[in-house]
Amino acid sequence: MTDQELIWRIAGGSGDGIDSNSRYFAKALMRSGLDVFTHRHYPSRIRGGHTYVEVRATPDGAASRGDGYNFLLALGDSFARNPSEDAYYGNEELKPLSENLDDLREGGIIVYDSGLIDDEQVEEIDLHERAEENDWHVYPVDLRGIAKEHGREIMRNNAGIGVTAALLDMDTSEYEGIMEEMWGDDILEANLAVIQDGFEQAQEFDQSHDLEMPDHDEPEEEQALVSGSDAIAYGALDAGCRFIAGYPMTPWTDVFTIMSQNLPQFGGISEQVEDEIAAAALALGASHAGVKSMSGSSGGGFALMSEPLGLAEMSETPVVLVEAMRAGPSTGMPTKPEQADLEHVLYTSQGDSSRVVLAPGDQEECYEQIRTAFELAYDYQIPALLIYDQKLQGELRNVDASFFDREPDGDAGSVVTEEQIAEAAEHHAGKFKRFQYDADEGKEGVSPRSVPGQKGGRFLATGNEHNEAGHISEDPTNRVLQMDRRLGKLESIREELDEKGNQTHHGPEEAEYGIMCWGSHQGTVFEAVDRLNDAGHSVKAIGVSDMMPYPEAEVSEFLESVDECLVVEMNATAQFRGLTQKELGRFGPKLSSLLKYNGNPFEPAEIVEGFESSINGEELAVNNMKYVPAAGD
Amino acid sequence: MSAFSAIGEQREAEEDEFTPGIEPQPTWCPGCGDFAVNNALKKAMANLGKNPDEVLLCTGIGCSGKLNSYFESYGFHTIHGRSLPVARAAKLANPGVEVVAAGGDGDGYGIGGNHFMHTARENHDMTYIVFNNEIFGLTKGQTSPTSPKGHKSKTQPSGSAKDPVRPLSLSLASGASYVARTAAVNPNQAAEIIAEAVEHDGFAHVDFLTQCPTWNKDARQYVPYTDVQDSDDYDFDVTDRQEAGEMMYEVESKLYEGEVLTGRFYKDDRPSYGQEKRSTGEMPEEPLAERYYDDDAEWERCAEQLIDKHT
Numbered sequence: 054m055t056d057q058e059l060i061w062r063i064a065g066g067s068g069d070g071i072d073s074n075s076r077y078f079a080k081a082l083m084r085s086g087l088d089v090f091t092h093r094h095y096p097s098r099i100r101g102g103h104t105y106v107e108v109r110a111t112p113d114g115a116a117s118r119g120d121g122y123n124f125l126l127a128l129g130d131s132f133a134r135n136p137s138e139d140a141y142y143g144n145e146e147l148k149p150l151s152e153n154l155d156d157l158r159e160g161g162i163i164v165y166d167s168g169l170i171d172d173e174q175v176e177e178i179d180l181h182e183r184a185e186e187n188d189w190h191v192y193p194v195d196l197r198g199i200a201k202e203h204g205r206e207i208m209r210n211n212a213g214i215g216v217t218a219a220l221l222d223m224d225t226s227e228y229e230g231i232m233e234e235m236w237g238d239d240i241l242e243a244n245l246a247v248i249q250d251g252f253e254q255a256q257e258f259d260q261s262h263d264l265e266m267p268d269h270d271e272p273e274e275e276q277a278l279v280s281g282s283d284a285i286a287y288g289a290l291d292a293g294c295r296f297i298a299g300y301p302m303t304p305w306t307d308v309f310t311i312m313s314q315n316l317p318q319f320g321g322i323s324e325q326v327e328d329e330i331a332a333a334a335l336a337l338g339a340s341h342a343g344v345k346s347m348s349g350s351s352g353g354g355f356a357l358m359s360e361p362l363g364l365a366e367m368s369e370t371p372v373v374l375v376e377a378m379r380a381g382p383s384t385g386m387p388t389k390p391e392q393a394d395l396e397h398v399l400y401t402s403q404g405d406s407s408r409v410v411l412a413p414g415d416q417e418e419c420y421e422q423i424r425t426a427f428e429l430a431y432d433y434q435i436p437a438l439l440i441y442d443q444k445l446q447g448e449l450r451n452v453d454a455s456f457f458d459r460e461p462d463g464d465a466g467s468v469v470t471e472e473q474i475a476e477a478a479e480h481h482a483g484k485f486k487r488f489q490y491d492a493d494e495g496k497e498g499v500s501p502r503s504v505p506g507q508k509g510g511r512f513l514a515t516g517n518e519h520n521e522a523g524h525i526s527e528d529p530t531n532r533v534l535q536m537d538r539r540l541g542k543l544e545s546i547r548e549e550l551d552e553k554g555n556q557t558h559h560g561p562e563e564a565e566y567g568i569m570c571w572g573s574h575q576g577t578v579f580e581a582v583d584r585l586n587d588a589g590h591s592v593k594a595i596g597v598s599d600m601m602p603y604p605e606a607e608v609s610e611f612l613e614s615v616d617e618c619l620v621v622e623m624n625a626t627a628q629f630r631g632l633t634q635k636e637l638g639r640f641g642p643k644l645s646s647l648l649k650y651n652g653n654p655f656e657p658a659e660i661v662e663g664f665e666s667s668i669n670g671e672e673l674a675v676n677n678m679k680y681v682p683a684a685g686d
Numbered sequence: 687m688s689a690f691s692a693i694g695e696q697r698e699a700e701e702d703e704f705t706p707g708i709e710p711q712p713t714w715c716p717g718c719g720d721f722a723v724n725n726a727l728k729k730a731m732a733n734l735g736k737n738p739d740e741v742l743l744c745t746g747i748g749c750s751g752k753l754n755s756y757f758e759s760y761g762f763h764t765i766h767g768r769s770l771p772v773a774r775a776a777k778l779a780n781p782g783v784e785v786v787a788a789g790g791d792g793d794g795y796g797i798g799g800n801h802f803m804h805t806a807r808e809n810h811d812m813t814y815i816v817f818n819n820e821i822f823g824l825t826k827g828q829t830s831p832t833s834p835k836g837h838k839s840k841t842q843p844s845g846s847a848k849d850p851v852r853p854l855s856l857s858l859a860s861g862a863s864y865v866a867r868t869a870a871v872n873p874n875q876a877a878e879i880i881a882e883a884v885e886h887d888g889f890a891h892v893d894f895l896t897q898c899p900t901w902n903k904d905a906r907q908y909v910p911y912t913d914v915q916d917s918d919d920y921d922f923d924v925t926d927r928q929e930a931g932e933m934m935y936e937v938e939s940k941l942y943e944g945e946v947l948t949g950r951f952y953k954d955d956r957p958s959y960g961q962e963k964r965s966t967g968e969m970p971e972e973p974l975a976e977r978y979y980d981d982d983a984e985w986e987r988c989a990e991q992l993i994d995k996h997t
Contacts, residue, residue: 277996287988295974296779298771319986320970320977322778322963327804331771334764334801338775341762342742342783343975346775360765368762457993461985465978471691482707483758504975505742505760505776505783506690513754515763516747524708524755525763 057112057267060122060158061217063210064105064149066130067098074210075106076278076449077235078217081227082110083276083451086269090576091449092118092654097303097387101132103148112268116415116450116576120658121156123264124221126213128196129169131206144177146170151178160188162262164216166209168197190262192220192255199250204243211244215251223266225252275454281445281573282307284419284452285375286315289347291420292427293463294373295321296346298335300328302354303387304443305377309349329354333361337370341514343465343504345427349375349439352394353384356401362436363402368514369434369488369500369539371466373426378442380652389652390444392572393624395632398440399601407540409437410600414557414575416450422598424462425553431466433499433542440600442623444654445573469501474509477501481522487512488521490534497545498538547602556607560586560593567615568594568664569608569644570622571629574655578621581660592664597629603636612640617683619667621660625650627681634686641686648679689979692739693782699735704728706758713752719870719896719908720749723788723817724756726868726876726894731759733881736784744773746789746798748824750817750896753788767798774810774959780975781811781960784884788815792822795851796831806860806889811958813883813890816853819898827901834942850942853893854934858927858952863888865930865952867937869895869908872948879950888958895946914949924953 061078065071072093079089087110096102109119133145144151150165157163163184165175175181175193184191194216200209211232218225225248232244279287285308289297297316299309313323322339326332329350336348350358355376365372378394380386400406409429413419419441426437469477478486486492487510489500500521503510513523518535520526559579570578575596582594595611597604612618618640620630627646634641647663649655659678666673666680673680705728714720731741741759745751747766754761760783764772773787794802794816805814820837822828829842832853836845857865864886868876876894883890895908914920914933922929930952937947963969977983 275997277993279996283996287992290986290992291988293978293985295977296775298775315992317968318991320974322969322974324775324778326771327800330768331801331804334768334771335775337764338744338762338772339779339974341772342776342779343978344779345978346779361768364765364768454993454997457989459987459989461987463978463983463985468979470979471689484706484708504690504780506688506693506740506780506975508690508692508737508739511739511758511760513761513763515754515761516765517763522708523761524706525752 058119059110059124059221059264059267060107060119061124061126062105062107062122063126063128063213064103065128066101066132066145066149067095067104068100068132069128069130070207070210071104071106074214075108077228077231078214079108079449080231080278082108083278084227086272087112087267088115089278089449089451090115090117093447095388101130101134101145103130103145103152105149110267117580117657118577118654120656121158123158123161124217125157125161125163126217127163127165127170128209128213129166131169144174147174147178154183157187157189160263162220162264163189163191164213164220165193166196167193168195168209192216192258194251194254196251199254200247203246203250208244208247211247212251215248216255219252219255220260220262221264221266276451277454277457278449278451279416280307280447280449281413281416281419281441282311282447284416285423285439285441286311287457288420288423289373289427290315290319291459291461292424293345293461294347294427295319296336296339296344298324298326298332298348300326300332300350300354302351304379304446305349305351305354305375307446308375308377329357330361333358333374336372337361337365340370340372341504343468345431345465347373347375349377351377351379352381352397355394355397359401362408363404364516365436366402366407367516370514371430371434372436373423373430374436374438376438376440377446378440380650386652388443390442390573390654391623391650392442393628393650394440395600395628398438399632405540406601407435407543408601409435409546410440411437411555412440412572412598412600413445414572414596414598415445416452417456418555418598419445420457422555428462429546429549432496433546434467434502435542440572442573467496467499467502468504471507471509473501474503474507481520484522485510485512486521487523488519488535490521490538498542543602550599550602551604551606555598556604557596558593561591562593564593565591565616566668567611567618568592569597569618569620569633570594571597571600574621574623577655577657578660580657581664584657584661585664600632603632605636608633609637612637612643617643617645619645619647619664621647621655623649623654625679638686642683645683646681648681649677651677688976690780690782692737694740695737697735697737699732699737701728701732703738704731704758706756709755712756714749715900717899718749719819719898720753720817722870722873722876723815723894723896724753726873726880727757727786727815729877730881730884733877734884740782741784741786742773742776744769744776744785744787746793748790748793750788750790750793767793767796768801769793770798770801770805770814773812774805777810777812778960778969780973782973785812786815786884787812788817791816791818791820791832792830795853795856803860806857806862806891808959809861809863809888809956811887811960813880813892815880815892815894817896818853818893819896819902821898821902823898823901852935852938854938854951855931857891858931858934862891862952863954863956864890866950867893867895867948869911869946869948870897871907871909872911875913875948888954888956908946911946911948914947924950927952
């Protein structure tokens with residue numbers, strides 16, 4: 054990335070309005086013509102606790118968090134617990150200023166709220182000495198005072214925005230425009246006055262820094278600022294999903310909330326239910342009755358869905374489930390990202406798995422792949438799962454607004470009409486052959502599906518092994534025919550997925566080294582690949598989305614074309630590398646792993662460093678990642 | 687025109703229509719109370735003029751779950767304890783379908799107890815029949831949530847130290863709007879109660895005493911029974927929550943003293959969940975399932991309705 058980048062971090066306590074302010078700020082930068090990308094860090098706590106959001110803005114594409122940050126707006130935590138030297142949580146009030154300060158780049162700017170953080174506290178962390186060493190430019194401003202003067206204390210964030218704009222030589226009009234869309238009358242007036250006061254005070258400062266607003270032009274095309282969760286929910290709605298059932302759990306709650314807020318106006322139904330077993334079971338019930346439906350959860354809640362998921366496989370009830378990963382095991386770290394549920398999602402539930410699992414790498418892929426999940430689920434009568442994580446869930450990125458200009462899909466898939474039922478192959482003692490062995494519906498293994506209320510279509514759906522009409526059967530011949538038919542669908546699905554091309558390639562076509570990743574840090578890996586090639590390395594990358602069925606041909610071709618490949622993932626046991634070795638069985642000696650599982654997503658520089666250490670056979674210089682060398686198959 | 691022409695058709699129906707050609711003969715043990723549930727359900731559906739193609743029967747796991755194999759209709763034989771969440775969603779998705787859920791006492795009052803409580807609370811417009819035989823039958827005779835205190839089994843060798851669940855009281859407290867108990871030995875009452883339950887607009891819970899002649903030999907055959915509505919000894923108002931609650935408590939206690947009391951215990955006309963949800967604007971007026979099978983259906987687009995706020 055060029056020097057032309059701003060990484061603005063706003064830090065405070067939960068409840069200080071960090072989330073909304075950073076969203077407005079990112080939107081203002083987007084409207085100014087910059088590409089933006091946000092990174093959220095927050096505790097599992099309603100009020101207080103160190104939380105921050107970074108907004109990265111560049112003129113030419115932002116697809117990842119950056120390396121550290123160059124602007125800190127430290128509000129102080131207004132909900133901090135009483136500071137005590139003995140408490141393990143330390144001085145919470147100060148944390149927004151003191152935490153991760155080492156990551157602030159040389160030449161960076163610090164603005165802190167001197168209305169909340171006093172000189173004595175600043176001395177505690179030797180701020181001025183460190184600022185001198187690192188060429189940081191420190192601007193204490195009484196943001197709280199400004200906010201109180203014109204409105205309420207909660208508006209101090211906007212005083213910080215005014216100060217930010219003045220220091221970066223940024224026009225406040227885009228931001229003020231967003232305020233006008235949000236608020237009316239008195240609240241708007243007060244907020245605008247707070248912004249202007251902050252701006253004017255900062256203009257008076259003796260400004261010694263070089264950082265300024267990156268170059269920008271009017272955007273060529275209208276942009277939309279969306280999170281992975283927005284994209285998943287919108288993709289589901291455009292896929293014709295009109296039923297969702299769920300139970301709150303971070304980070305899954307996002308998709309569930311967005312769907313619940315929009316389904317009524319889309320003529321659909323959302324159900325918040327007693328637990329995740331019920332949630333998945335409701336999704337099956339609605340689907341059985343002919344509606345496109347979904348559910349989802351995060352690790353622990355998804356564990357409860359294991360049995361309904363198996364029922365969907367056995368009864369061939371189409372359904373889409375979303376798994377939003379967070380750091381585990383068990384309750385783990387509820388608000389921190391990790392990619393350690395891959396094996397859980399692939400294999401949970403008894404018996405041989407027959408499901409589709411997709412892992413989108415960015416916002417556009419979230420939208421497209423949830424649509425693919427619905428299409429495959431309803432065409433093939435199979436559960437389709439979308440797995441993503443806390444990182445992609447909440448990070449915002451600008452996408453061409455026209456990207457969403459798609460036709461909705463109200464097709465219920467392989468459901469037959471009453472006329473077709475009447476003409477269907479002979480019924481089994483009065484019952485429709487819902488699970489016919491050899492139906493030729495154009496898709497391998499897919500049998501005709503009827504739904505309750507259709508005349509002549511009655512059948513029995515069951516989790517037991519069953520005959521063609523759905524009645525329980527333990528006949529060995531039938532068993533094998535039904536198992537082979539159900540599992541056979543995965544081969545056709547693999548072919549369809551291969552045609553769709555969900556995998557994303559980056560870097561030169563011919564390269565010595567490869568990097569493989571899956572899911573949310575795809576953009577970070579691709580940025581690292583660009584830097585590595587600029588630095589003279591020969592590297593290309595593939596971001597894999599199809600987890601099941603696995604894209605054997607495409608990944609084999611990629612791995613054949615490189616000498617060695619580093620597999621980058623956010624877990625401790627290299628689950629995706631393991632999957633790749635299991636599926637392909639012949640690239641073990643080429644595959645090494647770069648793993649991170651400390652609760653923070655990769656920065657591009659970390660991947661650069663991990664790659665260079667791996668090819669030079671050196672130890673990693675930092676202890677927040679782990680390198681695991683190739684070990685054969 | 688509806689894509690579901692079996693729904694709501696006025697017709698004369700025969701009990702035989704609900705007997706599957708594929709498995710006309712159940713595999714329950716001779717003398718099992720489950721036969722009576724099947725017969726009563728068939729009779730009720732025939733009397734109500736239902737078409738097997740407009741009925742969805744969702745069952746759990748156990749001998750009771752086999753009901754799906756011996757009752758002709760659309761069926762969903764789900765997993766242990768989970769018939770209710772599957773059933774109630776199907777009803778929301780297509781309110782025209784006549785939805786019945788059924789399972790055993792372990793299924794409904796044990797492993798699925800949470801779903802029982804919430805489905806009753808929400809008052810979904812459906813019928814729930816619990817085959818209550820006070821035992822786990824299919825797994826060969828373990829103590830169940832309704833087994834009496836002191837019940838000895840292979841898994842409770844010294845006798846159960848637990849008081850049994852009070853299913854009627856639990857149902858009332860949870861919010862069911864129709865609560866009745868019938869017994870396998872009383873086929874006419876059973877068919878009438880099930881028909882009432884099906885007709886009831888809300889969550890109708892029928893605790894159906896079904897003797898297990900194989901694994902609960904010590905248990906009574908639920909004879910003699912008393913229908914509280916036919917007896918001069920009992921006088922209470924089924925629409926009065928407090929009186930109903932007191933009556934249920936007595937009925938539950940007496941069962942373990944050897945006296946079988948059956949009948950209707952509670953009836954409330956509060957709106958069903960579907961009605962409530964439609965009144966808040968969170969459920970479409972037309973059955974949701976219909977639009978998927980209507981070529982002229984209009985589908986909302988995110989691009990038109992939702993993207994603006996992100997720009």
